[in-house]
Amino acid sequence: MIECREISVTYPGSQTKALQAVNLTFTKGEFICVLGKSGAGKSTFIRCLNGLQIPTEGEVIYSDQSLNKLSEAELRPIRQRTGMIFQQFNLIPRLSVMQNVLTGLFGSRPSFKNLTGLFTKDEKSAARNAIRSVGLNGFENRRVEQLSGGQKQRVGIARALVQQPAVMLGDEPVASLDPGTANQIFTLLRNMHDDLGLLTIINVHDLQLAKKYADRVIALKDGKVIFNGLPEMFGDREYEETYGDE
Numbered sequence: 001m002i003e004c005r006e007i008s009v010t011y012p013g014s015q016t017k018a019l020q021a022v023n024l025t026f027t028k029g030e031f032i033c034v035l036g037k038s039g040a041g042k043s044t045f046i047r048c049l050n051g052l053q054i055p056t057e058g059e060v061i062y063s064d065q066s067l068n069k070l071s072e073a074e075l076r077p078i079r080q081r082t083g084m085i086f087q088q089f090n091l092i093p094r095l096s097v098m099q100n101v102l103t104g105l106f107g108s109r110p111s112f113k114n115l116t117g118l119f120t121k122d123e124k125s126a127a128r129n130a131i132r133s134v135g136l137n138g139f140e141n142r143r144v145e146q147l148s149g150g151q152k153q154r155v156g157i158a159r160a161l162v163q164q165p166a167v168m169l170g171d172e173p174v175a176s177l178d179p180g181t182a183n184q185i186f187t188l189l190r191n192m193h194d195d196l197g198l199l200t201i202i203n204v205h206d207l208q209l210a211k212k213y214a215d216r217v218i219a220l221k222d223g224k225v226i227f228n229g230l231p232e233m234f235g236d237r238e239y240e241e242t243y244g245d246e
């Protein structure tokens with residue numbers, strides 16, 4: 001479904017590669033966690049998967065299309081089917097839960113419609129269903145700034161869900177949450193993944209979460225893949241290699 005062929009990223013003005021010749025293949029139905037210490041290249045990697053970052057070398061193939069070769073207009077439907085959740089939630093704090101979730105539909109509508117802020121009955125109903133499925137029934141009109149971190153991430157997930165994603169990407173989505181809430185969010189993501197048959201790829205700092213929820217673990221170090229396999233094969237030696245003296 002997604003294939004990374006020898007992708008490398010060098011940021012302008014930087015001497016080092018943030019990603020170095022990464023070769024990986026991802027299939028529908030897989031739930032994958034990407035581990036690595038700060039600066040290992042996890043965010044850069046996730047951003048390459050939906051065309052937010054175009055590799056300086058190599059290419060990402062998404063359902064037989066090379067992302068390098070697509071125009072912004074051609075990338076749009078791919079991004080629309082790719083839900084993305086973030087560490088800092090990337091919500092609009094002063095707007096309601098409902099209004100934030102509806103922004104997930106922006107990519108599928110003509111821009112002039114987004115300027116009006118008007119949504120159809122069906123769109124509102126889809127947003128309400130997404131809000132219900134993340135456990136926030138009754139919070140539709142609550143302003144996001146009044147919610148806890150875990151509730152905010154649920155709104156982020158509902159916004160991704162309303163896009164009817166085939167792929168769900170997460171860039172450290174639980175890094176700002178306490179361990180109990182982080183587990184609840186991962187349980188929600190895993191259930192959603194199983195129900196909808198998604199491909200889910202999530203950056204996470206916490207090895208225990210990766211071991212508990214992932215089908216496959218990938219570890220990055222200095223932009224290189226140093227582990228790619230079953231969570232139970234990621235042992236002390238792999239931990240030491242990934243995190244070193246952290």
Ligand SMILES: Nc1ncnc2c1ncn2[C@@H]1O[C@H](COP(=O)(O)OP(=O)(O)OP(=O)(O)O)[C@@H](O)[C@H]1O
Nearest residue numbers: 011012014018036037038039040041042043044045
């Ligand atoms: N916009 C940028 N310009 C220049 N260098 C960058 C940029 N973004 C990231 N880097 C560098 O690329 C490398 C990989 O960064 P990246 O953010 O992908 O790592 P990460 O594993 O996600 O780290 P963290 O967990 O701290 O977010 C780091 O050395 C970082 O300093």
